[in-house]
Amino acid sequence: MKLPFExxxxxxxxxxxxxxxxxxxxxxxxxxxxxxxxLMSYYFLLKVLKHRLENxxxxxxxxxxxxxxxxxxxxxxxxxxxxxxxxxxxxxKESDGRSKIYLINNDLREDMVYWRRKRNDCAHSKxxxxxxxxxxxxxxxxxxxxxxxxxxxxxxxxxxxxEKHFDPKYTQPGQDCTYIIELIPYVVRKSEISDLxxxxxxxxxxxxxxxxxxxxxxxxxxxxxDIAFSTNRELNESFIExxxxxxxxxxxxxxxxxxxxxxxxxxxxLIRQFWKEDFFKRGVLGTDEFWNLAIxxxxxxxxxxxxxxxxxxxxxxKSSSRGISLEQITVLKKHGxxxxxxxxxxxxxxxxxxxxGYHNANSNAQLIIFYLKNEQLDDVVVATLNSLLYGxxxxxxxxxxxxxxxKNPDFSKPFKESVELQGLKLAPIFEEKQEG
Numbered sequence: 001m002k003l004p005f006e007x008x009x010x011x012x013x014x015x016x017x018x019x020x021x022x023x024x025x026x027x028x029x030x031x032x033x034x035x036x037x038x039l040m041s042y043y044f045l046l047k048v049l050k051h052r053l054e055n056x057x058x059x060x061x062x063x064x065x066x067x068x069x070x071x072x073x074x075x076x077x078x079x080x081x082x083x084x085x086x087x088x089x090x091x092x093k094e095s096d097g098r099s100k101i102y103l104i105n106n107d108l109r110e111d112m113v114y115w116r117r118k119r120n121d122c123a124h125s126k127x128x129x130x131x132x133x134x135x136x137x138x139x140x141x142x143x144x145x146x147x148x149x150x151x152x153x154x155x156x157x158x159x160x161x162x163e164k165h166f167d168p169k170y171t172q173p174g175q176d177c178t179y180i181i182e183l184i185p186y187v188v189r190k191s192e193i194s195d196l197x198x199x200x201x202x203x204x205x206x207x208x209x210x211x212x213x214x215x216x217x218x219x220x221x222x223x224x225x226d227i228a229f230s231t232n233r234e235l236n237e238s239f240i241e242x243x244x245x246x247x248x249x250x251x252x253x254x255x256x257x258x259x260x261x262x263x264x265x266x267x268x269x270l271i272r273q274f275w276k277e278d279f280f281k282r283g284v285l286g287t288d289e290f291w292n293l294a295i296x297x298x299x300x301x302x303x304x305x306x307x308x309x310x311x312x313x314x315x316x317x318k319s320s321s322r323g324i325s326l327e328q329i330t331v332l333k334k335h336g337x338x339x340x341x342x343x344x345x346x347x348x349x350x351x352x353x354x355x356x357g358y359h360n361a362n363s364n365a366q367l368i369i370f371y372l373k374n375e376q377l378d379d380v381v382v383a384t385l386n387s388l389l390y391g392x393x394x395x396x397x398x399x400x401x402x403x404x405x406x407k408n409p410d411f412s413k414p415f416k417e418s419v420e421l422q423g424l425k426l427a428p429i430f431e432e433k434q435e436g
Contacts (some may be wrong), residue, residue, distance in 0.1 A: 005139040018047035035122040042119045059153030063100040103186040147179040193238035255287040316340035321370040346384040365397040382418040389427035
């Protein structure tokens with residue numbers, strides 16, 4: 001039976017030289033030779049780092065000079081000092097605490113010092129007990145952090161890594177990209193993260209499908225979601241700075257992650273243009289989060305009080321009821337959505353005009369049915385509908401209304417009562433239904 005660490009090794013792409021060492025370490029572990037097992041496991045880790053340094057020879061980290069980099073690459077080829085040299089690279093840091101060589105934080109640097117001491121305990125037969133928990137803990141450390149020991153090739157190196165990760169020629173689709181996201185704060189300073197995200201956006205947009213981040217089943221959605229809701233404060237704040245950098249990017253992302261809208265309200269010009277103009281364009285109107293965004297704007301008073309009525313009116317007349325939930329309808333009723341629909345359809349003779357009534361009914365058929373499904377009848381609505389239906393025998397609206405009557409048998413009774421009270425002649429469509 002294979003150990004969990006052995007199973008993990010099989011899923012990794014690691015140099016053969018390193019694997020041969022750790023395989024020996026696993027054999028030692030299984031017979032209880034824990035000092036030897038720890039030593040072999042430690043040298044396995046250093047061999048992997050050595051291999052990564054060699055592979056990064058043409059991607060020198062910006063933090064060290066070319067001369068120092070070339071000297072390092074020579075020293076790791078020297079059998080007498082390679083292991084100490086590789087370890088030293090894990091400890092080199094800049095004045096701001098960032099690693100000079102790898103994309104790791106200070107905690108991992110300190111962890112490497114701890115494991116180095118344990119290696120010395122094993123190598124020099126010190127009195128400290130070394131047993132299976134030490135080996136297993138070190139294996140867990142390797143499993144958790146090996147992906148973070150990436151040579152920092154700088155901004156361009158990370159962009160290239162991201163491009164390859166999402167290119168099926170190099171990476172199997174669906175592979176976890178968490179490790180890449182975790183690297184971002186270590187590659188560039190906080191002030192540069194927003195611009196880096198913009199570059200990432202351009203790269204991914206070019207090699208993606210039309211839907212890009214909207215498709216919740218796609219890898220791009222998961223990638224941006226992990227950034228948008230990262231527990232790393234710097235990354236989270238930089239994401240907001242990135243999506244508010246221009247109107248197009250803002251619209252693309254806020255319609256996928258509406259939860260971020262209230263974090264953007266300080267950008268007053270951007271937000272005003274969004275709700276006043278962009279919100280009613282195709283790029284927002286057709287999205288799944290349209291109604292959710294509308295409610296966030298209204299409930300949180302993002303729109304000034306004296307402009308809220310005009311916004312709700314546009315919401316009532318220019319939007320589609322597609323995807324709206326009962327909960328959202330309840331909220332929108334409080335903001336007067338159906339009052340505006342009623343005024344537009346039934347108060348201003350739009351449906352009973354001599355030459356345009358039928359045309360207006362057909363072009364607003366979905367809106368009329370939406371209103372009838374969610375509002376109580378009143379005499380004005382009944383009189384307008386009855387007049388329209390009295391002379392209209394075919395068309396989109398008649399078809400939708402007939403279907404509505406079949407699905408809502410309780411609708412006819414109060415309608416007929418209102419017609420009778422108003423002294424009107426009932427439209428034939430109701431008589432036909434009664435006879436049927």
